Amino acid sequence: MAYVAVKGGEQAIGNAHAWLDEARRGDAALPAVSVRQIEEQLSLAVDRVMAEGACHDRSLAALAIKQARGDLIEAAFLLRAYRTTLPRFGASLPLDTGAMRVRRRVSATYKDLPGGQVLGPTFDYTHRLLEFALAADEGEPPVPAPEVPADGATAPRVTGLLAQEGLMADEPPSDAEPGDLTREPLEIPADRPLRLQALARGDEGFLLGLGYSTQRGYGNAHPFVGELRMGEVAVEIAPPELGFAVEIGDILVTECQMVNQFAGSRHEPPQFTRGYGLVFGQGERKAMAMALVDRALRSAELGEETGAPAQDAEFVLYHCDNVEATGFVEHLKLPHYVDFQSELEKLRSLRAAVAAGAEREAAE
Amino acid sequence: MDMGEIIGTTAEDVVARRRWMGVLARASGAEIAARLREAAPLPPHTRLRGPEIGLVMARGRQGGDGAPFNLGEITVTRCTVGLGSAAVGHAYVAGRDARKAELAAVLDAALQDRALRPGLLDAVIEPLATAQAERAARTARKAAATRVDFSTLAVMR
Numbered sequence: 212m213a214y215v216a217v218k219g220g221e222q223a224i225g226n227a228h229a230w231l232d233e234a235r236r237g238d239a240a241l242p243a244v245s246v247r248q249i250e251e252q253l254s255l256a257v258d259r260v261m262a263e264g265a266c267h268d269r270s271l272a273a274l275a276i277k278q279a280r281g282d283l284i285e286a287a288f289l290l291r292a293y294r295t296t297l298p299r300f301g302a303s304l305p306l307d308t309g310a311m312r313v314r315r316r317v318s319a320t321y322k323d324l325p326g327g328q329v330l331g332p333t334f335d336y337t338h339r340l341l342e343f344a345l346a347a348d349e350g351e352p353p354v355p356a357p358e359v360p361a362d363g364a365t366a367p368r369v370t371g372l373l374a375q376e377g378l379m380a381d382e383p384p385s386d387a388e389p390g391d392l393t394r395e396p397l398e399i400p401a402d403r404p405l406r407l408q409a410l411a412r413g414d415e416g417f418l419l420g421l422g423y424s425t426q427r428g429y430g431n432a433h434p435f436v437g438e439l440r441m442g443e444v445a446v447e448i449a450p451p452e453l454g455f456a457v458e459i460g461d462i463l464v465t466e467c468q469m470v471n472q473f474a475g476s477r478h479e480p481p482q483f484t485r486g487y488g489l490v491f492g493q494g495e496r497k498a499m500a501m502a503l504v505d506r507a508l509r510s511a512e513l514g515e516e517t518g519a520p521a522q523d524a525e526f527v528l529y530h531c532d533n534v535e536a537t538g539f540v541e542h543l544k545l546p547h548y549v550d551f552q553s554e555l556e557k558l559r560s561l562r563a564a565v566a567a568g569a570e571r572e573a574a575e
Numbered sequence: 576m577d578m579g580e581i582i583g584t585t586a587e588d589v590v591a592r593r594r595w596m597g598v599l600a601r602a603s604g605a606e607i608a609a610r611l612r613e614a615a616p617l618p619p620h621t622r623l624r625g626p627e628i629g630l631v632m633a634r635g636r637q638g639g640d641g642a643p644f645n646l647g648e649i650t651v652t653r654c655t656v657g658l659g660s661a662a663v664g665h666a667y668v669a670g671r672d673a674r675k676a677e678l679a680a681v682l683d684a685a686l687q688d689r690a691l692r693p694g695l696l697d698a699v700i701e702p703l704a705t706a707q708a709e710r711a712a713r714t715a716r717k718a719a720a721t722r723v724d725f726s727t728l729a730v731m732r
């Protein structure tokens with residue numbers, strides 16, 4: 212959402228944008244950073260912009276990051292604006308994350324599980340000490356990562372292992388057409404597919420704070436990371452002119468299955484329930500935060516106590532979109548001269564009335 | 576140009592076609608063009624639609640296996656071409672590479688021709704598939720190298 216209400220000042224705006232171009236380029240004596248370099252070397256920024264821009268296209272996201280001078284919310288905004296110029300060809304078949312070719316897959320609930328704990332390219336276990344070797348302009352490329360023979364098996368879902376024992380609430384099988392908040396305005400109450408769409412494109416920082424709040428007591432969460440997996444999945448569509456499904460490519464996604472206690476109800480025995488997170492790219496923090504908030508938003512349907520901020524669907528869903536939020540917050544800096552003039556007049560008349568009353572009192 | 580028999584819609588035909596369309600979708604435009612230089616020249620084609628860029632809404636399932644939800648869109652380029660009088664080739668490929676989509680559509684049409692197919696499978700599809708399988712295998716081997724081997728730790732009870 213953009214607020215543009217400006218007349219006059221064209222010269223100033225033109226000059227401001229010229230300065231923006233110069234500031235974006237920085238010191239012209241240094242080589243310009245290429246979109247390909249951003250795509251390859253700032254790949255997690257690219258992933259975040261694709262997730263929050265809700266549009267998977269690595270090179271476009273990298274271009275948006277360059278144009279936005281590294282402002283990732285501005286970059287997501289650019290991507291959202293671009294997507295409105297394109298026609299929608301259709302929807303994919305639901306991604307089969309069970310068939311993911313995992314680069315990383317860890318479980319905090321089972322040490323030994325089929326498929327094993329696969330760490331992948333993670334920041335975990337790094338010492339968080341600055342590596343000054345990276346400050347060198349032309350470092351040697353790192354030695355290729357070690358390889359060992361792979362067994363080629365796909366890793367079964369941890370939630371499936373629990374479901375076999377009847378300890379995990381089933382997801383009812385469904386192929387219902389999900390609502391789409393890019394087509395219809397989001398209305399409360401929103402069903403879980405709509406909530407997941409909003410969370411998947413929601414701001415990582417906002418969801419992280421909300422997820423954190425559920426752990427600290429604002430919402431009664433006792434979560435375990437049943438499984439976190441990141442890797443490539445095939446995207447398939449079934450165009451009517453073909454009459455069968457075809458793969459259009461592979462994308463990298465991150466999925467989090469958060470396992471939570473559930474005390475049971477009159478209809479259901481005590482069991483585990485899941486909070487679910489799925490995001491474009493390698494976005495582990497976002498996937499985990501999304502899973503925590505997804506579970507918190509299910510509290511009402513599970514008959515649990517509600518009232519914490521993360522359990523309030525209206526609060527969460529209407530405020531998690533950073534492009535909408537930035538539009539409304541930032542519009543405050545645009546001209547409000549007329550609004551403010553009326554505020555001024557109201558305030559002056561109130562003060563005049565108070566002053567007149569005080570004079571009357573003094574005279575009596 | 577004489578065209579051979581065009582494949583139909585038997586289950587076997589669909590499996591074969593799905594495979595080459597998936598291989599072409601995963602290859603870059605430059606890779607496809609490089610392989611085509613090794614193949615016999617393709618018959619002339621007519622563009623019937625596109626290449627045009629659009630979006631496909633990628634869906635997930637809640638909990639990984641429940642009801643579908645909309646995850647976010649993916650840029651996709653599609654193209655439809657006619658080859659000779661009978662074969663129509665389609666391409667839907669992720670990304671915005673118009674040339675790649677057109678080459679993929681032409682190849683889809685040509686590969687449906689039983690006379691042209693063996694040569695194109697050998698020269699284009701199989702080498703691309705081999706390269707893709709090797710890339711995937713290398714990634715899998717790197718992942719396997721980061722698999723925790725608890726047998727190296729002391730037994731905990």
